[in-house]
Amino acid sequence: MNINFNFKIGNFIVNKDFIEYNETKCDDPECIKKKVKDFYNRYPFPYLNAFEIYEKNDTLVLEENKKQNMIFEKIVINKIHEKIMKTILASANMKPEELKNKRILDAGCGSGEKSIYCALHKANEVLGIDMSENSLKIANTLKNYLNVDNVHFENLELEKLNFENEFDLCMCIGVLHHIYEHEKVLNNLLKSLKRNGIIILGFYSFLHRIPYYLRKVYIMYKYKSKDAYIKHLKELYKQDYLVINNIDNYLHVYEKAFRITYLVHELEEKGFRIINLNDLKFTNCLRLLIQRKYFFLLAARKM
Numbered sequence: 620m621n622i623n624f625n626f627k628i629g630n631f632i633v634n635k636d637f638i639e640y641n642e643t644k645c646d647d648p649e650c651i652k653k654k655v656k657d658f659y660n661r662y663p664f665p666y667l668n669a670f671e672i673y674e675k676n677d678t679l680v681l682e683e684n685k686k687q688n689m690i691f692e693k694i695v696i697n698k699i700h701e702k703i704m705k706t707i708l709a710s711a712n713m714k715p716e717e718l719k720n721k722r723i724l725d726a727g728c729g730s731g732e733k734s735i736y737c738a739l740h741k742a743n744e745v746l747g748i749d750m751s752e753n754s755l756k757i758a759n760t761l762k763n764y765l766n767v768d769n770v771h772f773e774n775l776e777l778e779k780l781n782f783e784n785e786f787d788l789c790m791c792i793g794v795l796h797h798i799y800e801h802e803k804v805l806n807n808l809l810k811s812l813k814r815n816g817i818i819i820l821g822f823y824s825f826l827h828r829i830p831y832y833l834r835k836v837y838i839m840y841k842y843k844s845k846d847a848y849i850k851h852l853k854e855l856y857k858q859d860y861l862v863i864n865n866i867d868n869y870l871h872v873y874e875k876a877f878r879i880t881y882l883v884h885e886l887e888e889k890g891f892r893i894i895n896l897n898d899l900k901f902t903n904c905l906r907l908l909i910q911r912k913y914f915f916l917l918a919a920r921k922m
């Protein structure tokens with residue numbers, strides 16, 4: 620049975636495939652994209668502690684945080700990203716050692732830690748793409764500092780990506796749900812993979828996102844303004860990445876939460892086979908919900 624519906628509650632629009640949250644006051648793709656880009660130039664993700672970003676005379680200043688030893692960044696990539704990346708790769712039944720010799724696309728790489736992690740694990744070549752210039756400035760500084768030459772960062776909108784049969788692995792983590800034209804971008808990513816290539820999507824799902832929406836409403840009720848909440852976060856956390864994580868989760872200007880089976884169907888229809896079918900079982904989804912995972916991981920192979 621195919622039931623179609625579409626209704627609006629405040630900034631939320633609900634249809635059968637996803638819940639959309641849009642506070643940009645735009646309804647055309649270019650305008651929404653610009654607001655998302657402004658958001659990530661102001662709050663690059665995951666950003667960590669290497670830089671300070673502030674507004675001065677109405678322009679955004681990005682400065683290296685001199686107090687912060689860059690060695691710390693390396694520790695963070697090795698320790699925090701080791702854990703995150705192991706989970707991401709496990710969704711495709713992969714181990715970090717299997718990154719060796721692969722050509723990897725990190726679509727929406729942000730400040731580049733995941734790309735750099737893959738490069739440090741001897742990938743043949745990693746291409747990190749993002750539309751946020753400030754995120755890429757951080758990525759390039761980290762790359763130069765850590766002296767890795769098998770990773771490159773490019774400033775591009777994923778809507779304009781034009782690769783065919785190029786990559787062994789494409790990671791798109793925390794990105795698709797901030798894209799208005801997500802179908803177009805998904806097609807570009809799928810096309811970029813070689814036969815047998817693997818895509819790993821990390822995205823917000825209906826089920827996982829609902830507790831965050833409730834908290835989002837509570838935050839706005841309690842703090843009244845975004846600035847007041849950010850001030851509270853800065854007092855609460857010493858590490859910038861914890862501040863950024865909360866800003867990204869609760870103060871974003873545009874996001875979607877997908878029905879998992881909708882994306883499964885999109886992938887299967889385009890000739891991909893889901894690798895982590897087990898994770899789709901309702902009990903496993905529920906477990907992830909209880910663990911308050913940020914996003915759902917879906918991995919598929921091009922047949």
Ligand SMILES: C[S@@+](CC[C@H](N)C(=O)[O-])C[C@H]1O[C@@H](n2cnc3c(N)ncnc32)[C@H](O)[C@@H]1O
Nearest residue numbers: 659664727728729749750751776777792793794
């Ligand atoms: C939450 S961050 C995720 C960063 C990185 N993948 C990670 O997991 O650490 C989302 C990133 O997607 C990028 N992004 C969003 N829409 C994009 C688009 N249409 N084209 C290129 N990059 C985009 C943003 O600039 C941002 O850096």
